[in-house]
Amino acid sequence: MDSRAIAELVLHLGRIASGEGLVEGLTAVQWAVLRYFARANRFSRTPSAFAAFHGTTRGTASQTIKNLETQGYLTRMRSEADRRSVRLVLTDKATAILVNDLFEALVRAADALPSGVRGHFANALQRMLGQVAWERGKPPFGTCASCKHLEGDGCSREGQAPYACGFASEPLLLEELDGVCINFVPGKPMTVKGPVAGAAPR
Amino acid sequence: MDSRAIAELVLHLGRIASGEGLVEGLTAVQWAVLRYFARANRFSRTPSAFAAFHGTTRGTASQTIKNLETQGYLTRMRSEADRRSVRLVLTDKATAILVNDLFEALVRAADALPSGVRGHFANALQRMLGQVAWERGKPPFGTCASCKHLEGDGCSREGQAPYACGFASEPLLLEELDGVCINFVPGKPMTVKGPVAGAAPR
DNA sequence: CTGTTTTAGTATCGATTCGAAACCATCCTC
DNA sequence: GAGGATGGTTTCGAATCGATACTAAAACAG
Numbered sequence: 001m002d003s004r005a006i007a008e009l010v011l012h013l014g015r016i017a018s019g020e021g022l023v024e025g026l027t028a029v030q031w032a033v034l035r036y037f038a039r040a041n042r043f044s045r046t047p048s049a050f051a052a053f054h055g056t057t058r059g060t061a062s063q064t065i066k067n068l069e070t071q072g073y074l075t076r077m078r079s080e081a082d083r084r085s086v087r088l089v090l091t092d093k094a095t096a097i098l099v100n101d102l103f104e105a106l107v108r109a110a111d112a113l114p115s116g117v118r119g120h121f122a123n124a125l126q127r128m129l130g131q132v133a134w135e136r137g138k139p140p141f142g143t144c145a146s147c148k149h150l151e152g153d154g155c156s157r158e159g160q161a162p163y164a165c166g167f168a169s170e171p172l173l174l175e176e177l178d179g180v181c182i183n184f185v186p187g188k189p190m191t192v193k194g195p196v197a198g199a200a201p202r
Numbered sequence: 203m204d205s206r207a208i209a210e211l212v213l214h215l216g217r218i219a220s221g222e223g224l225v226e227g228l229t230a231v232q233w234a235v236l237r238y239f240a241r242a243n244r245f246s247r248t249p250s251a252f253a254a255f256h257g258t259t260r261g262t263a264s265q266t267i268k269n270l271e272t273q274g275y276l277t278r279m280r281s282e283a284d285r286r287s288v289r290l291v292l293t294d295k296a297t298a299i300l301v302n303d304l305f306e307a308l309v310r311a312a313d314a315l316p317s318g319v320r321g322h323f324a325n326a327l328q329r330m331l332g333q334v335a336w337e338r339g340k341p342p343f344g345t346c347a348s349c350k351h352l353e354g355d356g357c358s359r360e361g362q363a364p365y366a367c368g369f370a371s372e373p374l375l376l377e378e379l380d381g382v383c384i385n386f387v388p389g390k391p392m393t394v395k396g397p398v399a400g401a402a403p404r
Numbered sequence: 405c406t407g408t409t410t411t412a413g414t415a416t417c418g419a420t421t422c423g424a425a426a427c428c429a430t431c432c433t434c
Numbered sequence: 435g436a437g438g439a440t441g442g443t444t445t446c447g448a449a450t451c452g453a454t455a456c457t458a459a460a461a462c463a464g
Contacts, residue, residue, distance in 0.1 A: 014216015
């Protein structure tokens with residue numbers, strides 16, 4: 001199969017799907033912001049992280065975030081550890097529209113794939129993403145499940161968290177393991193115990 | 203595997219890759235126009251067809267095309283059958299920059315996939331694209347190889363073209379079979395003889 | 405043949421986004 | 435504490451976006 005045809009398909013499908021469920025008066029970029037802050041873990045909910053994720057500049061990201069903030073979809077909190085930094089949190093208004101309606105056409109299309117294909121398909125996408133990001137010298141934005149910085153054996157003993165992030169030197173809650181992270185480094189290939197293991201309901 | 207995660211990956215990869223090889227002072231949309239007119243067959247090299255392909259409006263497409271025309275990348279020819287219509291052709295300047303450099307990062311990423319995976323991956327992408335396009339009520343833009351309108355048995359006898367398009371009622375040259383077409387309707391699953399069969403070098 | 409509808413393409417509008425650059429404020433290192 | 439790096443914002447001009455209105459040619463109706 002022609003690699004160029006695959007590249008064309010990726011661009012075409014991404015383009016077509018990005019302008020799909022643009023309800024609520026939000027643009028494609030604004031939806032991307034909301035989806036990102038819904039999925040990003042606590043180390044990654046900053047304007048700079050979104051800019052890196054989205055492949056744009058910090059300036060552009062700042063504008064879009066400010067716009068969404070004035071519309072009441074995001075609230076801003078200054079970080080206490082680093083007082084330059086800012087943490088963005090979705091408002092109830094944002095989570096309300098995220099749960100029931102966003103790029104549903106694309107989700108349905110993925111859902112219509114044969115179930116045996118979906119896993120391989122997602123792996124191929126993740127691989128291509130990693131390759132492209134690596135060539136750019138930018139972080140590939142994965143989750144803890146396959147991150148080199150994940151530490152711990154999955155056994156929680158006497159109140160101790162079962163996992164930790166070796167990069168941030170902080171314990172990780174179980175429900176944090178499937179959030180995307182700017183510090184992601186591809187490492188161990190999916191050897192996580194517990195209720196996550198790549199198929200978490202988010 | 204979570205369908206929503208796949209949808210996220212598709213959008214993310216498409217977004218990241220679209221802003222990649224933006225050399226020559228061309229934007230992502232302008233590259234998309236050039237790539238489209240390099241791949242589209244003779245029934246589809248019009249502003250309206252590109253607008254449908256790219257999921258935008260005719261007005262926006264008209265602007266971008268006019269811009270590329272003044273930069274010397276496209277030449278315009280009025281159609282003789284329909285005198286409202288316009289046919290766009292790449293100039294030598296455009297083909298020169300297309301052959302050696304365009305979204306190469308994404309092509310390399312697709313090339314780095316295991317060879318056994320590429321075929322299934324492309325099929326999954328095409329399926330998702332078809333699903334999304336079908337929900338929009340828009341044409342999915344495939345090639346003759348799997349188009350319902352393709353007629354002929356692949357046997358060329360005494361100067362007769364071996365294939366024809368039942369929609370346009372015109373004979374098809376062999377080298378036209380792998381161009382994308384706005385009149386594509388998914389039909390027979392890849393039963394084409396000859397040097398094409400889905401893996402043509404373009 | 406005339407009137408209506410549809411289609412291909414263009415022109416114009418304001419809003420949004422884009423990258424680039426300049427600019428603060430806050431860390432961090434020496 | 436001086437210098438540099440980092441997180442964020444602002445401003446700028448250019449490009450894109452959808453929406454709308456418009457012309458011209460085709461297709462269709464009677």
